[in-house]
Amino acid sequence: MTTTPTPASSPAPAAVPAGSGPWQLARAELRRRTAVKVSLAVVALFLLMAAGAPLLSSLAGWSPEEFDKTAVDPYLGGRPLGPLGGISADHWLGVEPVTGRDLFARVVHGAQVSLLIALTATAIVVLAGTAAGITAGYFGGRTDAVLSRLMDLTMSFPSLIFMIAMMSVAKDVNRILLMTAVIGLFGWPGVARVVRGQTLSLRHREYVDAARVGGSGPWRILTRDILPGVAGPVIAYTTLIVPGMIATEAALSYLGVGVRPPTPSWGQMIAESVAFYDTDPMYFVIPSTCLFLTVLAFTLLGDALRDVLDPRSGRT
Amino acid sequence: MTLYLGRRLLAVAGVLVAIAAVTFTVFYVLPSDPAAAACGKSCSTDRLEAIRAHMGLDRPLWRQFADFVTGIFTGRTMGSGQYALHCAFPCLGYSYENSEAVWDLLMDRLPVSASLALGAAVLWLALGLSAGVTAALRKDSLTDRALMVGAVAAASLPVYFTSMMLIYGLIRTAGLLPYPQYVPLGDDPLHWASNLLLPWLALAVLYAAMYARQSRSSMIETMAEPYIRTARAKGLPRRTVVVKHGLRAGMTPILTLFGMDLGGLLAGAVITESIFGLPGIGRLFYGALSTGDQPVILGVTLLAAAFIVVANLAVDLLYAVVDPRVRY
Amino acid sequence: GCSGGKQSAGGKDGKNPAAAHEGTAIGGTPQKGGTLTVLSNQDFTHLDPARNWVMNDMDFGTRLLYRTLVTYKATPGTQGGGLVPDLATDLGTPSADARTWTFHLKQGVKYEDGSPVTAQDVKYNVERSFSPDLPGGADYAARYLAGAEGYRGPAQGRHLDSVKTPDDRTIVFELRKPFAEFPNATVMPTFAPVPQAQDKGPQYDNRPFSSGPYKVDSYARGKKLVLVRNDHWDPGTDEVRKAYPDKLVVLMGLKANQIDDRLIASQGADASAVSWGALRPESAAKVLPDARVRERLLAESTNCTDMVQMHTGRAPFDDPKVRRAVQYALDRDAVLTASGGPAFNDLSTAYMPASLFGGKQPDTLKIPVTGDADKARQLLKEAGKPDGISTKITASAGDKGRAEAVQQSLGRAGIKVTIETVDPSAFYATIGDTENRTDMVYTGWCPDYPSGSTFLPFVFDGRFIKEKGNSGNHSLFRDDATMKRMDEIGAMTDTKAAAEAWQQLDGRILAQAPTVPVLVRRWPLVLGTNIAGAYGHTSFGGQIDYATVGLKDPAKSRD
Amino acid sequence: MTAGTAPLPSVPPPSVPLLSVRDVTMTFPGRRGGRSAPVRAVDGVSFDLAAGKTLGLVGESGCGKSTTGRMIVRLLEPTTGSITYDGRDISRLGRRELKPLRKDLQMVFQDPHSSLNPRQTVARIIADPLLVQGMAAAGARKRAAELMEMTGLIPEHIDRYPHEFSGGQAQRIGIARALATGPRLIVADEPVSALDVSVQAQIVNLMERLQRELGLAYLFIAHDLSVVKRVCNRVAVMYLGRIVEVGDKERVYAAPAHPYTQALLSAVPLPDPVAERARERITLLGDPPSPAAPPSGCTFHPRCPKAQEICRTEAPLLRVAAPGEAREVACHFAAADNP
């Protein structure tokens, strides 16, 4: 019989086992890249550091708020005693000038605050942005018009300026919460736009029509057809906005409107250390390096994820 | 086209009023008492009330807001008797702190922020785009990799870090440049530039890195377009293909980015200005924050929003010039 | 630092290396001429004499731009607290009950346009200080002038009857109650002349009309102020101001660390520059070890006492035992370190600064500088709080480090403190709200002039407590015996006896521990190498006396 | 073959068509702000489709074929007109009322890969309509495997992803999905035009076989006249949103009555050089106009070799060309030209 097909000779690349979906392919592709491995390691390191901050600092023997007057020279404006900003067996990364607080403990706890804020804000941004973007893209019409106007409006806000203003007038509130909320407030339109664009393109894919012809309702289509299709770019975009969030948190803390003392955060540490950049360079370099490495790692990771997961990016 | 422009301008005004309203409300909801701040360290309740009434803070929020908005368009008179002040057309009120018209303060600081932003923009466009295009044309080569590693790293550096390193390297250690101090362009162009060089560099490093990455991917995408293949098939020299056919299309997406960035920066690069001590709008804003000078805060926020919105509008209009497919 | 000694700058012998120039002027006598540059990280709060009530700004305004009825002597050290007549011919003539004060103006004092300064102009400015359009100024007039209640300034054409100007050169003040130290109050810029024709309301701040040796040439707020000579100023009428430089340029909005670095380097035009703000503690390491820079360092005491003030009106600090526990727990040395170390601060063992004790504060309680945590625990136990207490402290953002040190040291004794930092602009309003403020605040008090009457009553008189806008008495301390004693001392006419009485009262209050005195800051300033005649004026919080500062070699200065 | 599981359609009396489309119009609104005019994509289209038969819908790009097809499966709601399926007007039904009908009305799409969700396995893709209709997961999976076999796929590949299949195989998956609920009418929107020439025939044969076995009716949309000729019983030719000629395949192909149909047929190159050289061709001038700005009168008149004055002003109605002929034409001069 002429219509009998030959067994499917898989046209897919031979290296991939049959039955592997787009996610598996993406994972295999990611595993191939060294940059991904290195940045994952860095990110994991800092996340672990943040999670295990109390443990780590108790290992080092200092709490982040504990003064050590013996480690600084009070007559020289509290410059740390000893070379390299007071790095010693006692203080692994040296001490903060003036107060003599242990830098290791502060950096580790600072990671906790910085990453907590950055990641929570990212989560808010991504959730809100995805919800708004999908709604606007899928339902279109008036919903889209309203949401798009809202996005435009939010994007027209001079966000950093506004954030600083908001943070500086707020007094009796949980700073971490407020900071997260404020950062999140201005981030969502970015995600929403990406998601909306992607949703619009997916909505006109024939498989969405197929699902509708098959009787699926909007909710089912959104969750089974659109959302998974949006997930790739969203994950990539998410990874790429994390560094922005970390930087924003740092910038706000740097400008002195961040977390409340004595809670350390990297931005606040850098802000304070700037004054010592020539008298105690290590104090300045250590939190800066942490910030730099984290941002770098997330950026590299995000780049790789975008290459692999976002079909629109120019990968050949 | 005119219709479109009219509609867009109307939208711009709407957005600005909305932003003003939100900013206004935020400051109302999260109160810091400018009257108390102005009153000083020893302040009787009676005097505080008098000051509050004088500042108009005793009236309902919507009245204050309405006055503010109408003031922008028609100007308004503040105070009474011998001290009555007429605040002319784009009236953004008077600074609580030093009683100068907010508009004048902004216009006074604008040249500094504009010098900073525009100079940095020239620098970062030159650096970023050339790096990005070079990398794109030599995709996957060693040059490409080196440039992109550099760009990712530079984009990850916090501005304050770059700034401090520049200050340390070029001022403290090498003594090559003076501590930045704003000299108006009209006074002495050379001094203007030499004083701003460091802040320009500090800002440009970050943006150049971002632009290099962006322009590389945009250029790679463009160079893979079929019309580039057509251009090559016509036997055009490589230069023509790259510059005439590739660059123009490849750089269009950068325009959007540039509009947003420049718009945001014109209204003050808060961190850069404060690190280098440049008396720009960002610094004005930061100062106003620490003294609770609400008219100035509101003014800067509005100005910044206006720049962003106008820059976006400009970009959209520019698109029509660059891309003949866009018609209004 | 070096590995040998812990205190490398030689503080061991108890001699403060930063205070070497205390009570002396640096750089010899200046030459006339040249341009003096002032590097500042900020703008003046107010230069309008009706509104100027910040130590440094008062120094600048009254020494350069306008003259007041009476002013401080231009001498280093505690002598600087002394008064000399300025516009007035003498220190004023009181009536017998010290409720009416008469001043006569000197002949030949002129404004920058050559017109004469009149008594009406002084009265007019006093009236201006009541205007709600012009807030921020000293409130002595409002406190003491008779019939001042509800007065809202001259803008609506209303005037104060309690200030009389029988002729152009006589001014009479009628007070609500006896005030023997009234001449001290007339040092305030409130008592500088402003001609009504020149008054531009709030805008006057941007260009005060000069009666002093200099006039405003240009003033770009937040950026640059240029002062040039007022040719109508007659040095013959002025025994205080020397006016050496031809021109003063204040560059504002610079970065504090850059100012420090520029002055330490003192290159080129910076040699003829002084700093407006205090040297930052971070820069100490660049100054103190270097003898050549240390030579150019002033570090006069600000005479302001930093205190941890407790809300005595409510639990747990209504219990003196708990307050004393805080007193004992506090590691003042840690706060001192956080404040920049012993070079730039002096520990405080009493409330009033040393200048009101004739140079040295007594140590009546003998609490160790690092505190005594055991004793504190003990006291807490006695107060029925064996598990310690939790509380909050409000501090101005600039005092963050100090507050952290307080937090840290109280923590040792089981007093858990949460810090709330508030922007300086909102600070007084926040802590002035007695209902909603935290139990502790970190703030200080500076005497307006060298008398216990400008310290203790402001900080500890329960009758001054206001529910909103409270100031000074942030411990809400209300003790009848104390108040009674304050009234008694206030009525004394023998200033020596009064001073002694204030000193004793200080110790009595300290024993009740409404607040804990922590430290008195110094005002460290590095001068350019070409600066001469500079000293920190005790009555201006240690700021350089702008009446006498000048240049060694005016030719070396640049515009 | 396991076709037995599909319910056998109760064939309605031939007088009542399974699907009846009457005067259906679809107008897409212009973009917001009135910057672009509304597009009348389909303009007064009427036709019938009997059970078990195939109607071909041909025409140039943008003439409204897909829009018509999508209205029938109610992916779009017609602006005006009625669509009667099995005696019931479905043109205004809401989503809930449509749900039971979804079983009967299915669609096969043009691009086999874009019509399959790349993130779902074949099992899920095929079983999805069944799950929506309330079938249990296990049963649905079993049915999916059966359908794979029925459409010539290997049931063992049920857990693979679409990208692991070639174009022809992917189109079989699309067909299997359409068959899952046992439909009676399938709208096939250019089901073979994205496929390689050598694979097209496989799909055409499959569809024909399934029609025979399951008694399906097809609305077969294509721009390739040769394919339509192969699979259809009746053909409707569309031009700019209107049907210009509809009739039995044999008549239309043998003696096209509308000048457009004639031109269309003569433009198709024959895979036979000898015949091709011998052929007389009518070459139309210009391009198909935009439906946003349709020409006046007979929309074909600017390109029509026979256009007269009347064509410019008056739109011809679709009417029976010659008495007794199962063909209708919308042309002022159709009858005159075709004896």
Add this chain to the structure above:
Amino acid sequence: MAAQAVPTDPAAPAGPAASEEQPLLSVTDLTVTFPTRHGDVRAVDSLSFAVRRGQTLGIVGESGSGKSVTSLAVMGLHTGARVTGSIALVGRELNGLPERELNRLRGRRMAMIFQDPLSSLHPYYTVGEQIAEHHRVHFGSRRAAARKRAVEMLAEVGIPEPARRAGEYPHQFSGGMRQRVMIAMALACEPDLLIADEPTTALDVTVQAQILELIARLQEQRGLAVVMITHDLGVVARVAREVLVMYGGRAAEQAPVDTLFADPGHPYTRGLLDSLPRLDDSDDAPLRAIPGSPPSLLDPAPGCAFSPRCPRAAAATPAERAHCAGVRPELRPSQGHLVSCHLSLHTAARVQGGTR
């Protein structure tokens, strides 16, 4: 006409004799390999063909059979590929020529039009500019002259109001018009060779007919050699003199058009013809489809690429099947065709005789 206006061109071939003798374009053993992460993709494998002046070579084949890759290789437009073999334009070897040299030939002696005219035209430049720009480069003509040339060319390809339309942008043209513009652009410099890669696939049949006619007319007027790439056998039948059928990157069969359609030698060609529904067919028997799907070019089988789908191989003995699968057939002359098949249909008798 326009040719006289053209100045003498340095890249012109030596003399008239040469063009009569040798083919204009001759491709020998062309192999194009793309190195990819999953291994080398041999998109074109030992392909040879030739085109003479005034002639049309049709290249047909399924998607992915290497048609476009071949045409790009001729134009020297590949960037990331290994191209071996010889590509000679009037005896001049192009493969390995430096970019600069190649640029003097591209657009001038050989030109190309692409499938999707919209994306192949630059959206930001006017149509006139795009037609004129390489005229300026190749002939050093002035802007005005080049522009005049552009308007002439637009008129020649049948665009009404050419002077006005030259100032418009590609998006203002319809699909068919755009393809005309592409053709005008390709022919602006009077090339000898025109490669058309599926020029009508994106167009409607009625417009396709117009374009094919236009190409035929221009070819006749100018004596162009045309390589017409398509997957539509109908188009090939209409325009080509000689046909090359590609399968899996290789030539399956090459023959003059009439004989190819009348008597195909390769089972694939046969299958293709049989599986096509035809407008002029009268019987409604099921189509004879070719089973299976086209091969992957990654790790190609050592033997005949078509053998897994080949009905003849399926019907042959196991030994023959193994031969087909294991040994690559050469392109051999067979009854006026060139056929690359072990079991060529022209040797049908032998096969049938040999099997039973």
